[in-house]
Amino acid sequence: MIGVTIFGSGRMGAIYAAALASSAHARLVSVVNPNLSSAERLVAQHGGVALRDPDAALADPSVDAVIITTPTDTHLEFIQRAVSAGKAILCEKPLDLSLDRVDACVDLITESDVAFMLGFNRRFDPGVGALREAVDAGDVGKLNILMLTSRDPAPPPLSYIRTSGGYWADSTVHDIDLACWIAGEQPVKVFATGSCLVDPGIGEAGDVDTSMTILKMPSGCLVHINNSRRAVYGFDQRIEAFGDAGMIQAANLHEDNLLHWDSKRTKAKAPLEHFFLERYARSFQLALEAFVLAVGENNPPTPTASDGHRALAIALACEDSRRRGCWVRPQYRDYGSAGISK
Amino acid sequence: MIGVTIFGSGRMGAIYAAALASSAHARLVSVVNPNLSSAERLVAQHGGVALRDPDAALADPSVDAVIITTPTDTHLEFIQRAVSAGKAILCEKPLDLSLDRVDACVDLITESDVAFMLGFNRRFDPGVGALREAVDAGDVGKLNILMLTSRDPAPPPLSYIRTSGGYWADSTVHDIDLACWIAGEQPVKVFATGSCLVDPGIGEAGDVDTSMTILKMPSGCLVHINNSRRAVYGFDQRIEAFGDAGMIQAANLHEDNLLHWDSKRTKAKAPLEHFFLERYARSFQLALEAFVLAVGENNPPTPTASDGHRALAIALACEDSRRRGCWVRPQYRDYGSAGISK
Amino acid sequence: MIGVTIFGSGRMGAIYAAALASSAHARLVSVVNPNLSSAERLVAQHGGVALRDPDAALADPSVDAVIITTPTDTHLEFIQRAVSAGKAILCEKPLDLSLDRVDACVDLITESDVAFMLGFNRRFDPGVGALREAVDAGDVGKLNILMLTSRDPAPPPLSYIRTSGGYWADSTVHDIDLACWIAGEQPVKVFATGSCLVDPGIGEAGDVDTSMTILKMPSGCLVHINNSRRAVYGFDQRIEAFGDAGMIQAANLHEDNLLHWDSKRTKAKAPLEHFFLERYARSFQLALEAFVLAVGENNPPTPTASDGHRALAIALACEDSRRRGCWVRPQYRDYGSAGISK
Amino acid sequence: MIGVTIFGSGRMGAIYAAALASSAHARLVSVVNPNLSSAERLVAQHGGVALRDPDAALADPSVDAVIITTPTDTHLEFIQRAVSAGKAILCEKPLDLSLDRVDACVDLITESDVAFMLGFNRRFDPGVGALREAVDAGDVGKLNILMLTSRDPAPPPLSYIRTSGGYWADSTVHDIDLACWIAGEQPVKVFATGSCLVDPGIGEAGDVDTSMTILKMPSGCLVHINNSRRAVYGFDQRIEAFGDAGMIQAANLHEDNLLHWDSKRTKAKAPLEHFFLERYARSFQLALEAFVLAVGENNPPTPTASDGHRALAIALACEDSRRRGCWVRPQYRDYGSAGISK
Known part of the structure; x- marks a missing residue:
């Protein structure tokens, strides 16, 4: 049973929160959104705690993985933080709209030890x-x-x-x-x-x-x-x-x-x-x-x-x-x- | 090329007249209906002559076969006449509504030498x-x-x-x-x-x-x-x-x-x-x-x-x-x- | 969240145990089978305790409902016991193969206060x-x-x-x-x-x-x-x-x-x-x-x-x-x- | 009932000959092929006469129209002859593989009085x-x-x-x-x-x-x-x-x-x-x-x-x-x- 935090509590955050709720192998630990009331709505429905601060979520030892569903231009920053914290990452597509920045991100992930999945869900x-x-x-x-x-x-x-x-x-x-x-x-x-x-x-x-x-x-x-x-x-x-x-x-x-x-x-x-x-x-x-x-x-x-x-x-x-x-x-x-x- | 007369010029008569018109192996010789104008409408469209008298049609040596599309209660009578005239017969279903009369008709056809087909068209x-x-x-x-x-x-x-x-x-x-x-x-x-x-x-x-x-x-x-x-x-x-x-x-x-x-x-x-x-x-x-x-x-x-x-x-x-x-x-x-x- | 015991741990018992495992509103409390090892296999997979004695299961105050998946000729007996214990009942079809006994069972259920559902699942x-x-x-x-x-x-x-x-x-x-x-x-x-x-x-x-x-x-x-x-x-x-x-x-x-x-x-x-x-x-x-x-x-x-x-x-x-x-x-x-x- | 000659007696010629045979409004007058035996096979099946000479076919006053099914590089020549003879034309596609020659052909047909159809059959x-x-x-x-x-x-x-x-x-x-x-x-x-x-x-x-x-x-x-x-x-x-x-x-x-x-x-x-x-x-x-x-x-x-x-x-x-x-x-x-x- 792995613990998961979700960054972002919009449409995609809600999908993953519901998916976690019916998963037998993972549980929702926290939902992060600077707009706390949005995160609170999600945890009220699916459990876990609502947080404003992504670093607080990453500091929680019961969190094994982070799902990133925030706006595209924040993906790379959150990937970097999650890599630093040694958490596994599931990031919504697209990684970024700049090919150079994606290139750098591929290197970062490759060099690190963290598990990374890109949310091209249609393959599933x-x-x-x-x-x-x-x-x-x-x-x-x-x-x-x-x-x-x-x-x-x-x-x-x-x-x-x-x-x-x-x-x-x-x-x-x-x-x-x-x-x-x-x-x-x-x-x-x-x-x-x-x-x-x-x-x-x-x-x-x-x-x-x-x-x-x-x-x-x-x-x-x-x-x-x-x-x-x-x-x-x-x-x-x-x-x-x-x-x-x-x-x-x-x-x-x-x-x-x-x-x-x-x-x-x-x-x-x-x-x-x-x-x-x-x-x-x-x-x-x-x-x-x-x-x-x-x-x-x-x-x-x-x-x-x-x-x-x-x-x-x-x-x-x-x-x-x-x-x-x-x-x-x-x-x-x-x-x-x-x-x-x- | 065989010659055909059609008895009856209603809906089924018209179907067979049209089918004959596009057949390469048969031609419409005559259409018989006591109501002559009905028969005339059919021959105007598909050729042949309109006749009132079935026996006149059967007497025509260019007629090899008769298609019977008249009301059910006249089928057996026309089958008998066609058998007597030695013409091949295609008769619309049902032969008759009396099982005894159909029985007799089967015997009549079996004992005669004429070709007979019953119009169970759906087999085709x-x-x-x-x-x-x-x-x-x-x-x-x-x-x-x-x-x-x-x-x-x-x-x-x-x-x-x-x-x-x-x-x-x-x-x-x-x-x-x-x-x-x-x-x-x-x-x-x-x-x-x-x-x-x-x-x-x-x-x-x-x-x-x-x-x-x-x-x-x-x-x-x-x-x-x-x-x-x-x-x-x-x-x-x-x-x-x-x-x-x-x-x-x-x-x-x-x-x-x-x-x-x-x-x-x-x-x-x-x-x-x-x-x-x-x-x-x-x-x-x-x-x-x-x-x-x-x-x-x-x-x-x-x-x-x-x-x-x-x-x-x-x-x-x-x-x-x-x-x-x-x-x-x-x-x-x-x-x-x-x-x-x- | 209601507590449920399952009587019987065969094919249908396993189906209901799995269904309970993924239900957000019910949990599996126990599985009953005189052949205890069969019940144990089910609880090992889906949780709850394995019991030999149906009355022990019914005596548990955390059990609100019983699902009966035992052989047909035991249905009526278990329904009676569950009615006595005041538990809600989901019974696999058929209730029984005797119309008279089913008649009596309908009366028993009607007169009691317990909720009863017959497992005609195809309606769902x-x-x-x-x-x-x-x-x-x-x-x-x-x-x-x-x-x-x-x-x-x-x-x-x-x-x-x-x-x-x-x-x-x-x-x-x-x-x-x-x-x-x-x-x-x-x-x-x-x-x-x-x-x-x-x-x-x-x-x-x-x-x-x-x-x-x-x-x-x-x-x-x-x-x-x-x-x-x-x-x-x-x-x-x-x-x-x-x-x-x-x-x-x-x-x-x-x-x-x-x-x-x-x-x-x-x-x-x-x-x-x-x-x-x-x-x-x-x-x-x-x-x-x-x-x-x-x-x-x-x-x-x-x-x-x-x-x-x-x-x-x-x-x-x-x-x-x-x-x-x-x-x-x-x-x-x-x-x-x-x-x-x- | 219009009279038709077919130029060419290959696969497409055979298709049109069969189509003519079952048309109520046209009849096959002749089939033209310098290889006379090929034309003869077609008329044996569908009627008309077999000819070697296209001009003989076009000179026949009972011919109202010509269907051109010859090799592509002969289309324009036969169209010209048919236009001269004042016959209606159905020509197989393509008219020609040169855009300039097709251009000239469009002009020729437009200036003439003859009916012309190009055989883009799939429209039908x-x-x-x-x-x-x-x-x-x-x-x-x-x-x-x-x-x-x-x-x-x-x-x-x-x-x-x-x-x-x-x-x-x-x-x-x-x-x-x-x-x-x-x-x-x-x-x-x-x-x-x-x-x-x-x-x-x-x-x-x-x-x-x-x-x-x-x-x-x-x-x-x-x-x-x-x-x-x-x-x-x-x-x-x-x-x-x-x-x-x-x-x-x-x-x-x-x-x-x-x-x-x-x-x-x-x-x-x-x-x-x-x-x-x-x-x-x-x-x-x-x-x-x-x-x-x-x-x-x-x-x-x-x-x-x-x-x-x-x-x-x-x-x-x-x-x-x-x-x-x-x-x-x-x-x-x-x-x-x-x-x-x-």
Whole structure:
């Protein structure tokens, strides 16, 4: 049973607090927020103590691990403090929006002895995991085409867009990590384009809300990603892996298993699972369990900080490609595809 | 190229006239209806001559075959005349509503030399045929359960109900024929029940509009049939064959292959094929082609008059069971399951 | 937080022990089994103490409720003891195989003050619940036809069959309860038939392994149930509700959401959820939560002992119908359809 | 009833001869092939006379129209002769592989009085047509993303590849025409890339066998096309239209409507329709009927020669983009999106 403190008590903090409450191998020791009343609401529901001071939380010997869910620009600082305190770390994505700073962070973590997991939770979705396993087992043969469709039900507020780092670093980065993880290689070059079709304010902020991305893999495998900030029918999350021996599709999930037929038409009553909190609820729980297990057994958790570096390098190359209108090579560190954590 | 006359120019006559028009191996010579203008409308569209007198049509040496689509109570008379004239016969179902008269008709046809086909068109539906072939090939192993769902989009007029011979002889008889054809055996006993839930007038006419039927086969295989006179979502036609090696389902057909998703829910825009004219259009065409081919090659067509006798015997036993509330054994002729035409 | 003792530490005892372990509102106090080592295995995994003596467990003031998972012929005795001790009761189905004894048990529970829930867990399956709610909300209009398909992946041992009370009392009873619960009425008469197609030993034991059942409801609604002891493709659990405004189907659940396509054919890789432990895992958990909540809030839980009486009366009437080959009226107590718990 | 001559008696000639045989409004007068025995095989099956000399066929006053199915490099010459003879023309795609020559051909046809149809048959596929109508009717709102998947079951011989004009001009051109037709606009710029993953010989010939294409529309709509020369599970033909009011998918067609379940897994037995002869059989027939009807009623048929010019201009721009690795603007004639025939 490991003790955990959560930094931040917003939406993601609440998800991890609930996941801890139903974990048999970890318990919530404290929740930290300078706005103490926010932290207090969370501990009232899930136990532990509310604290203002992160260092007080890290000084508690019953705390083995820290989950960082604070704003992106504070991640590196809290990682440094947790490393100094020798605590295991689960940090929400993205590590940071600067590739150089992420680079330094990878070094810091690598040189230290602490366990570190990056919150690319979608790797823990059972369907995504089953698809990757099937690809890995050769069920589709040699991978030729990989297609990821990821469309949000509705755009976030413009205030969020403005500090998000752009559509690729903020959102496509999830699909980029999954693509590399499933294909087992990282792209030699990327091409990306986008349009502003959902909210003109997003365009005025210099960003796009509808995008297409191509990753060209060393093997010749072509990866397509399409994203939209608004799918009125719900959170559309599909993956298709096509190879020389067949195809596998990971289908959308629906809220229930009912089919309705009336005088107008056949219909599936249940809409798609609404958004990431619902659709990936299970993956957050499984990600937490994997982290807790790895920490408890002294194994290195995945996804790693290096996975975060790779995904950000690709996302920034996409952003660059969108502006330049041509292929762009991502600025990887030197570990190559071999560095993709399993 | 065989020459064909059609007796009757109503809905079924029009179907066969159209089927003949697109057949490469048969041509429409004449259409017979005492109401000449009705026949004239059909020949204006599909060719041939309109006649009042059936004997004139049968006397025409360019006529090789007759398709009988007149009211049920005239079927036997026209079959007799066609047999006398030595013409091949395709007769709409049912042959007749009296088991004794059907018995005599089977003898008449058997003793004569004429080719005879009964219009159980659903045997020619590609999906039904593929299911039967799969069962025959052992794809589900030994058949344990066979389920047929057959629901009309809307009830016929009460005037039709009153002369229909009852729900089982009029409608379930199709499912009964398919059940015997697929299972390759005929039931030792049957149980049936019904309710009047669609139109009280149907109940007042002594009939039901919603029914369930169980056929118990010699092998122990259990057959379920459910029927309704009103499925607001369209003509619901499904078959499920379950055996010791698996299950096969023949699914409903939709008007197109589009799937729609909007802010309310997922839906298949296309309703089911509306009713039998649409749903079984292909089977009418294929039935006609099979008949024309058999006649042209001097092979005996199927389904046979004996198939009609069997299905009627079972339907009447069902009607009897519904009234008595217990198992009833159908009054078969003596040829047994071996008599089920392939 | 209520304290619970479990009588019996077999398969069902283990399910409830696991469900208690992840419940936030109840805790496992003890597990009782005269074979102490079996109880010890369970408490080693989920906490609590292992006891040989049921009375010792009932005497513990920290125990608020007892879950009875012992063999069927001991249910009534343990219910009596729990009633005497004033403990809330969750009893596995069936209450008993004798209608008279169940009758007496209903009276005992009704006259006492204790909360009682019968373990018809399938009512708590989210898909079944959503279907019932939709029917209740009028989504299919007036219910005309209700169809339940329930096929096990493989037959139980013959030793189980011999003491099971027959196919209807043992297995169909689940479908019978769901049918009454969904339709909101209880049948005026029933018809049932069966075959022995899976294992000749089942036939030698006087039982069947393949069955069809018809329930005729007061409204005229017709209910069909088909059961088989062996579906090689997995645990086949489907419900279809058809009414004058449309149809709703509760589809089977698959192990994952992947679709595979290879050179032979399209296929869904995932088989169905294997058997009831997997397929209804969630419903066991939700049933337990509903029980714990009702006990904690002093509300009467459902399904009730009366629901058990009704379902058994119908199942025994089915068994009788199978032997007599005609409609049979179930021997209800006098509370009628109004007694179906919501 | 219009009279038709077919130039060429290969695979496409045979398709049109069969389509004519079952057309009620046209008849096959002659088939032309310098290899007379090939033409003779076709007329033996479908009627008409076999000729060596195209001019003899065009001189026949009973010939109203010519269908050109000869090798691509002969199309323009035969179009010129048919224009001179005043015959209506249905020409297989592509018109030619040179944009300049197609340009001249568009002028020739425009200045003449003859009816001309380009054989982009997929526009006549019922599912594609229904999808376009739905998009046109606003069912998905403003189009944001359009995705076309088009994968062949197996690659053609290398000899075919070498004279095909490259993957985009040969194959993607179909998807390009559909994309413009569905979206109702033509791209301002295109990006394309490809890999050689199926047959190294294709790479040695300077071509690719796996490709991804992005079309950027004036409205901001993003179009994705993916192509492969080898999908082992059959001819994979899907379209997805995503807009601000929802999504529509045109699904693959299967050979039958059966679903199989066995001890290994659920499966749809029927593979996809094998290749274009099977999958688009109906669209070839409907294209011919549309052409015959337009000619008979003196209406201009579609798709037009201009549609062919546009699609080729886009395909060549894709080929250029693939080599240069950046956006390329297609070299359109000056008629713009307004020139896309309905």
